[in-house]
Amino acid sequence: MAVRNVDAGGKLKEEFLQKMPNARIDVMKIDLNSMDSVQKFASAYISRGLPPNILINNAGIIPVVKFTFSKDNIEQAFAVNNLGQFLLTDILLDTMKKTARESQIEG
Template identity: 45%
Template sequence: MGIWGWPWGRRGLSGFGSASTAEDIAAGIDASHLTAIVTGATNGIGKETARVLALRGANVIIPARTLESGMKVKESLAEEVPSSKLHVMEMDLSSLDSVRSFAGSFNSSHKHLNVLINNAGIMACPFQLSKDGIELQFATNHLGHFLLTNLLLDKMKSTAKETGVQGRIVNLASTAHRRSDGKGFDLNKLNNESKSAICYSLLILFA
C-alpha cells in the first residue's frame, strides 16, 4: 500500500489508475461541442487539464489572477495545440467581488457552459486575510469555488436543457483530510493565526 492508502498504479473500476494520463482518459473523445472552465489552469494539474480538453476540441476558458499570466499560459498551450480554442478571463478566487465579476462577464458573453472544473487551490502559505477579511486558504479553496459554482449553475442548467448534453461539475480533491485529527474545525476561529486554523481551512475543501 502507498503512503496515502492506495496501491501504487492499481487500476480502479473505471479502468484507469494513478499511472493513467489525461490523454489516456480522454482518448477517442470529441469535445468540440463542449465549453469548459478550468480554475487553476495557469500551472500544474489545471494546465494539463486545459491542454487535453483543448486537444480534444473543447472551448476552454482559463480564469487567471491577471490577464498577463493567463495569456502566457494560453500562448504556451497554443504552441502545443495549434487548433486550441482558449479564452483567458480575469478572476481572483480569493476575492468574492472578482468571482462575481468573472461570473457576470462569462454569463453575458458565453451562451453555454458544459463543464466546470474547480481545480485551483493554495496550500501552506503564510497566514493572510483575503480582501474580504477571510483567512486566505479558506477564501480561495472553499468560498471562491462555492460562490463561482452557484453563480454558474443556472448557465449549466440552461445549457443542458438547450443542448440535451448533461453538464458536469468536477471538484478536485486530496486525501490530505485523512491526516487530520478528526476534531474538525471551529468556524468561530476561522481567522485564528494558529497552525491548526490554517490547516483546517485547507482541509475543508478536501474533506
C-alpha cells in the same frame, strides 16, 4: 480559462493553440481571494453568452506560516479553497444547467 495572472494565462493559451490550432480559448481574470472579483468574473462570463459545458475548480493555496486574511477579511485559505469556488459554481450553475439541457450533453 479563468486565471489570476492574465499574462501567464495568455502564455498557456498560446501553448495550447500550438497543439490545438482550431481551439477557441478565452482568458479571463478572476481572483478567488475576492468575492467581488468572483462575482465580476461570473457576470462578465455570463454576459458573453458562452455555454459552460464543464467547470473545473482547480485552485487552492496552502497557508505556509502565518495566518492571513482575504480581501473580504476571511481566513485566506478558506476563502480561496472553498468560498470563492463555491460562489463561482453557485453563480454559474443555472447557466450550466441550461447549457446541458440545450446541448443534451452534461458536463
